[in-house]
Amino acid sequence: MRVINLDNEENKEKNKEKKLSFEVLNNIKASEDLGLFRCVQCGMCTSVCPAAKFSDYNPRFMVEKVLEDDNSIIEDENIWNCFYCYTCHSVCATGNSPCEINQILRQIAIDEEKQDKNLKLFASFGEDFLDIGIGGIPKYFFKDLNKDIEGWLDFKADLDTIREELSLGSVEMPQKSIEEIRKLLKTSKFHKRIDKLKGKSK
């Protein structure tokens, strides 16, 4: 249940004018109980956010901009650094979800063609999902990752042997499961959406 008084004249007007905060709240991706207007700007989400630790992305700031109806946040490249781990969602004491808000802002950015250069990177997550049947670090990042962590590619290539030596199971998804996931994704036209995103990228 939303805790926002829509009978309040100011909010009624904002809703009518489709201000960003209401656009987010009324978006089909927003949960029924999304606590956007309950955010107290405590910053807990930013303090636990892995993306905030390693980049200029700041979920508290992103929510602040939405609450201020400041559409410039849609064009802020930092919003693409969130990787939907949902840690912010799980710690927010007011039931807000920067993760969910981020997904909505990105969708608006895609629809309004305001972030085209980030789409190739974004689509790479989906491509890898189609390829290996599980979410993971897309191949798109491998080269940079190897620069950041020396020998990472060799480590990755040897992972199966290392896991075997440690008596750990394989990390590979069984081929049958991958095929089943691909079938589901094909039925839901997921691959078409990925192609569309790639087509829009610059």
Ligand code: SF4
């Ligand atoms: S979204 Fe939640 S955790 Fe983040 S600043 Fe607002 S109230 Fe705090």
Ligand code: SF4
């Ligand atoms: S979902 Fe995004 S915003 Fe939330 S903690 Fe994870 S990376 Fe940060």
